[in-house]
Amino acid sequence: MTTATVATPRRNWKRFIPRIIQYVFLTLIVIVVFVPIIMLVFSGLKTRGEAYTFPFVPPIPPRWDNMKLILTTPNFWTMLRNSLLVLAGTTVSVVLICSLAAFVFARMRFRSKDLLFNILTLGLMFPITIAILPVFLLVRQLKLPDTLLAIIIVQTAFSLSGNIMILRGFFLSIPMELEDASYIDGCNSFDFFWRILMPISRPALAAVAALVMIASWNDLLVPLVVINKEALWTLPLGTMQFQGQYGFDISLVNAFVTLSALPTLIFYFFAERQIVTGMTAGAVKG
Amino acid sequence: MDTAVAKKTGRMPLLSYKAQNNLTILLFLLPAFLLFFLFIIYPIVQSVYYSFFSWKGFGPATDFVGLDNFAQILKDTIFHKAIFNGLLIIAMSLGIQLPLSLALAIMVGRDLPGRGFFRMIFFMPYVVSEVIAAIAFMGLYNPDPTRGLINALITLIPGVEPIGWMGSRELVLPCIFVVMTWKYFGLHMLLFLAGLQSIPTEVEEAARIDGANSWQLVRFITIPMLANTIRTCMYLSILGSLQQFVLVWVMTKGGPVNASEVMSSYMYRYSFVRFWLGYGSAVAIVMLLISLVFSIGYLRIVRQPEYLAAS
Numbered sequence: 001m002t003t004a005t006v007a008t009p010r011r012n013w014k015r016f017i018p019r020i021i022q023y024v025f026l027t028l029i030v031i032v033v034f035v036p037i038i039m040l041v042f043s044g045l046k047t048r049g050e051a052y053t054f055p056f057v058p059p060i061p062p063r064w065d066n067m068k069l070i071l072t073t074p075n076f077w078t079m080l081r082n083s084l085l086v087l088a089g090t091t092v093s094v095v096l097i098c099s100l101a102a103f104v105f106a107r108m109r110f111r112s113k114d115l116l117f118n119i120l121t122l123g124l125m126f127p128i129t130i131a132i133l134p135v136f137l138l139v140r141q142l143k144l145p146d147t148l149l150a151i152i153i154v155q156t157a158f159s160l161s162g163n164i165m166i167l168r169g170f171f172l173s174i175p176m177e178l179e180d181a182s183y184i185d186g187c188n189s190f191d192f193f194w195r196i197l198m199p200i201s202r203p204a205l206a207a208v209a210a211l212v213m214i215a216s217w218n219d220l221l222v223p224l225v226v227i228n229k230e231a232l233w234t235l236p237l238g239t240m241q242f243q244g245q246y247g248f249d250i251s252l253v254n255a256f257v258t259l260s261a262l263p264t265l266i267f268y269f270f271a272e273r274q275i276v277t278g279m280t281a282g283a284v285k286g
Numbered sequence: 287m288d289t290a291v292a293k294k295t296g297r298m299p300l301l302s303y304k305a306q307n308n309l310t311i312l313l314f315l316l317p318a319f320l321l322f323f324l325f326i327i328y329p330i331v332q333s334v335y336y337s338f339f340s341w342k343g344f345g346p347a348t349d350f351v352g353l354d355n356f357a358q359i360l361k362d363t364i365f366h367k368a369i370f371n372g373l374l375i376i377a378m379s380l381g382i383q384l385p386l387s388l389a390l391a392i393m394v395g396r397d398l399p400g401r402g403f404f405r406m407i408f409f410m411p412y413v414v415s416e417v418i419a420a421i422a423f424m425g426l427y428n429p430d431p432t433r434g435l436i437n438a439l440i441t442l443i444p445g446v447e448p449i450g451w452m453g454s455r456e457l458v459l460p461c462i463f464v465v466m467t468w469k470y471f472g473l474h475m476l477l478f479l480a481g482l483q484s485i486p487t488e489v490e491e492a493a494r495i496d497g498a499n500s501w502q503l504v505r506f507i508t509i510p511m512l513a514n515t516i517r518t519c520m521y522l523s524i525l526g527s528l529q530q531f532v533l534v535w536v537m538t539k540g541g542p543v544n545a546s547e548v549m550s551s552y553m554y555r556y557s558f559v560r561f562w563l564g565y566g567s568a569v570a571i572v573m574l575l576i577s578l579v580f581s582i583g584y585l586r587i588v589r590q591p592e593y594l595a596a597s
Contacts, residue, residue: 018500022393023400029390030407036422036468037414039435043425055433101318104311120318123326125581129529129550130573133557133566134329137336157325160318188303189310218415220532225558236417240536243421250425261418268413272406275413279473280480 037261044255051251066255076259078231079238082148083217086234089152090216091209094159099205101160102167103193107179117168123161128154129221136225150226151234155216163208166278170204171197207278210271217264235260330574333567341564355568365569368547371459375527375548378463384519387471388512391478392504405479409472416469420536423465427451452538455545462533462546470526474519481515482508517588528577549573 043051044066045059070076105117128135135154144150174197182192198205220236227233233241239260243253268275301309337355339347359365394404411419428434429450431441437448451461485508493507509516531550534540540547540555553573557566 022398026390026393026404030404033407033411033468033472035435036419036426039425040418040422052433056435056438097317097321100314104314108307108311110308110311116315116319120322123322125578126326126330126574127525127529127577129531130570130577131326131330133553133563133570134333135325136557137332137563137567138325138329153321154325157321160322164318189307193314214413218413218417220415220417220536236415239415239417239421243536253421254425257418257421261414264413264415265410268410269406272409276405276409276476279409279476 040254040261041258043251044258046251048249048251051254055250063251066252067259069252070256070259075238076256079233079235079260080263082232083235085148086151086155086223087213087216089148090155090159091212093152093156094163094212095205095209097156098160098163098167098208099198099201100193102164102171103197105164106168106171107192107197108189120161120164123158126158128158131158132221132225139226145226146229146232147226148232151219151222154222154226155219159212159215163212166208167201167204170201174200203274203277206271206274210274211278213267214264214275330571333570336564337568337571339564341562341567343561343563347564349564351564355565356572358565359568359572364544364547365549365552367544368549368552371546371548372528372530374459375463375466375530376524378460379466379523379527380520382463383467383471384474384516384523386467387474387519388478388509388516390471391475391482392508394475394479396479396482405476409476411469412472414469416532417536419465419469420533423461423468424452424537427461429453453542455542458538458542458546462530462537465533465537466527466530470523474523477515477519477522478512481512485511521584521588524580525577528573528580549576 039056042057042059043055045062045064046054047063047065050059050063101120105113139145139150139154144153178196179192182196187195218236219234220240223232223234223237224240227237239257242256246252246256336347338350338352340349340351340355341347390408394401398404425433426435429437429448429452431437431448434451436451440446441448449457452458489511490503490507493503498506529550530548531554534546534548534551535554538546540551549569550573553566553569556562556569
């Protein structure tokens with residue numbers, strides 16, 4: 001008995017050494033993740049002079065002048081509005097269009113189903129970065145440049161393949177009996193889709209929506225190519241232009257960047273679970 | 287059968303059950319395929335056509351040059367540099383970023399207290415836009431040690447001179463790669479964590495009982511059982527490297543002196559800065575072919591990736 005009480009703490013202490021190393025290492029990475037963001041915030045809360053003379057110290061006391069300046073000029077709010085409009089348009093259309101198609105591929109039987117599905121998955125091989133010039137030429141032919149609609153349509157088109165695959169996988173996992181039961185109760189396939197499948201798929205739809213939102217919100221390339229009018233700039237595009245224009249005033253730029261990062265970070269801390277679910281959908285099998 | 291049901295419920299179906307079904311299929315697939323063909327397939331086909339012309343974008347393309355654009359691209363040393371840089375980014379992603387993500391995932395494991403916290407923090411950069419990441423790191427890379435944090439830190443070590451990070455032709459690409467890693471290691475870690483969840487604990491316990499130490503456990507149990515996830519991450523990583531544009535464009539625009547040029551920045555410059563749309567189309571087609579060959583090769587040689595949704 002006495003030997004046991006002496007021996008156990010010693011063994012535990014030894015077992016904890018790797019744990020401690022683990023935590024030290026992980027904490028180091030946490031610091032590396034935070035440093036760039038914290039430096040932005042610090043610099044954004046200083047005056048221009050302070051940002052040049054004392055770039056590395058915390059902003060004590062914080063100077064809110066830059067933030068106030070940005071929030072009281074209309075530019076920032078216009079960009080925020082544009083980004084939100086694009087985000088809403090893209091998210092709604094991706095979720096709707098993809099769930100319609102995913103439902104057909106998961107639940108209906110018809111000739112050439114596999115062929116059509118394979119054609120659609122081809123889209124994964126044509127990412128928007130590579131196809132941007134071809135798409136721009138089409139947008140120009142359709143007389144769509146300088147509209148938010150163009151951004152929404154292009155973002156939607158290039159989000160189809162991946163999200164249809166994710167949703168199809170999810171719809172396949174819903175038990176067949178549910179569908180049979182609904183048909184016996186007199187539902188047709190549309191009723192089943194709209195009244196049963198969509199409501200019970202809410203978690204999967206939320207995950208897809210969260211991913212689409214992040215991609216749309218952060219997208220620079222499509223607005224950069226499609227939009228000329230300053231009144232239609234989205235936040236990433238505006239942020240880039242702001243940096244180019246006011247690069248001499250680091251604290252002002254960083255205040256702007258901080259403010260434009262804020263919505264994403266807030267969203268992330270609220271929707272982390274959905275985002276993580278969406279991101280790992282399908283990978284769990286791997 | 288249909289009519290019987292209809293009589294019971296009191297409404298006559300306008301269409302037979304089968305016709306109704308076919309109509310549903312048609313209507314449900316229509317929006318996806320319409321967008322897909324109009325905004326993905328058609329533009330690409332059209333660009334194949336334009337790639338045979340010398341065309342500045344005004345009026346119809348009339349100056350047919352055959353394969354000259356392609357010959358020009360393949361001869362251009364800047365394009366060679368872009369391909370080389372792309373391969374370098376791929377090599378660094380596979381050799382540094384993925385092992386780091388895997389090591390972190392194994393460290394966080396499945397039962398470390400604080401697991402959720404670490405996962406949340408490590409994945410956070412993924413949701414920050416590339417523009418913001420680029421601007422944040424440009425500040426850190428500032429060559430002046432009184433302004434840039436990284437040089438301020440390294441010059442604390444006696445005898446170390448400040449380094450010109452992004453102004454250096456040799457270091458600019460590794461600098462951009464660090465930002466890529468900062469932003470994307472969390473994604474790969476997340477996928478590895480999901481893969482770890484699917485390894486049955488019994489296997490690891492059995493190995494423990496047989497006397498395997500931690501390293502042996504990782505080497506002979508964990509990594510082999512994560513093979514599929516590792517392959518998926520490699521696929522995403524290579525495809526992501528081939529598509530890298532925003533970080534390069536915001537941080538360096540391909541400079542200094544084309545030292546950080548990648549294929550997409552090369553295409554962007556010719557298409558949207560110089561407006562050589564025929565030439566730009568040819569570059570796009572070359573890039574598409576490279577990505578297509580890679581994807582088909584991967585599917586043929588390795589397997590169907592089970593996870594394809596990342597952008």
